[in-house]
Amino acid sequence: MLWLLAALGCGGVVLAGRYGWDRRAARRGDAEELEQIRKLADEDVTLLGEELQRLDAHAPGQALDADGRADYQVALDAYEAAQKAVKGIRKSADITAVTDTLATGRYAIVCVHARVRGEPVPVRRVPCFFNPQHGPSTTDVVWTQPKVGTRTVPACAQDAARIRAGDEPEVRFVQFHSRRVPYWEAGTAVAPYGMGYFGAGAGASYVALSSFEGQGGGAVAGWGDPGTQSGGFDAGGMDGGWGDGGGGGDG
Template identity: 50%
Template sequence: MDFLIGLLVLAAIVAGIAFVVKRAKAAAEVRRAEQLERDLAPVKRLADEDVTALGEELQDLDLELAGRTLNEGERADYQRALDAYEAAKAAVPAVKKPDDVKHVTEILEDGRYAMACVQARVAGKELPQRRPPCFFDPRHGMATEEVAYTPPGGAERDVPTCALDAERVRAGAEPDIRKVMVGSERRPYWNGGPAYASYAGGYFGMNMLPMMFMGMMIGPGLGEGIGALGEGLGEGIEGIGDGVGDMFGGIGDGIGDMFDGFDF
């Protein structure tokens, strides 16, 4: 009889532990989903602003081409730019995780190159070499050159840049940097946090990121990400510990009450 009671108690303990762990895991999943939504919202908004910027540039291009009959190559590149704009506009609402943003900025980068091809064809020039966008703000369009840039607290590195920002850097002035809000502070997008890595990856290619952003994007942003991850793990472990402690306390009280009726 005592052996059977012991088995029942053990089964209750195992079932209780499984229930507490499952509940803690579900709570952790909810917290992760909420944190993902908070991290993703500003990056998604940034990509949406870039889509709007491309649309405005296409309107300007349309005015440039007004009254002109396009040849086959000009028409194909212009249509490619229009298709890229429509595809990027449709892709933004479908973004569900940071990696999805990369697809949006890849499309935008392709659209801007198509526009540059149209302009070159119309001007009777050779098609431009495909280059990454301006490092300081991808909305500036394709880079025209590389300049040595030293970010505050970082190391010097060569980055692709537009002509205006290259001129600013050489003059010792601050380039026109795309900045984002992180809490109450405005920071360059590359210091916005890990979620912005995908945004940059679509423009510059994931292979280029280590060279261009080492010590910048993965500096304070990565530290904050690791800190948040550690805090979340700590809360999850604490929740499991509290739940298991409460469970064992209840089981202990129940076992004590059960054995009060037995003489040993």
């Protein structure tokens, strides 16, 4: 009986040790995921700042009418708010406040460009699916992903033109474990990133996106797939096509 009690006691120590190790590993994983999603958000904020700099160079304040100046101020306010929001990220879901603000800022920049050219201000649409950094989509395109299927997704003018020409769109890639993958294939870890850009008011486009099955087995950005892995991704910027290379947005 004594040996049985001793064995049970040893087993309890082993289980307690394993539980403690698992808890520490989980905390490390959560911390790494949070750091990476902050990096993802910071990259998008930095790009918005660069767009504002280009806007200053091509559309100085004195060339704008009252509406144009108002749109410019919206973009500037969005940039400053997004900077603050990045610093306030405490959990992965907090990135939605950043992405929503960035989408507002990018749309305002598009409005400024339209006013400078004397064109009607476009209706606000959800961002480009292939890379939300490209700004608002301009149209919906039918896109076929190998081994996955065909869906209609919102695209910026440049990506829409690439697809019509038979080329690959410029996709937002992230590091997921040992692979670089499109952000929508990185599992639930980047779901808040996609939800921030596409969650509210996306209408039919959002329905199409949320049902788009990624090559990794999960829905777009991990939406609605509790079994998708969530750890180990890293913000990797945007790559041309499906390989490494330069990207670019509409402006």
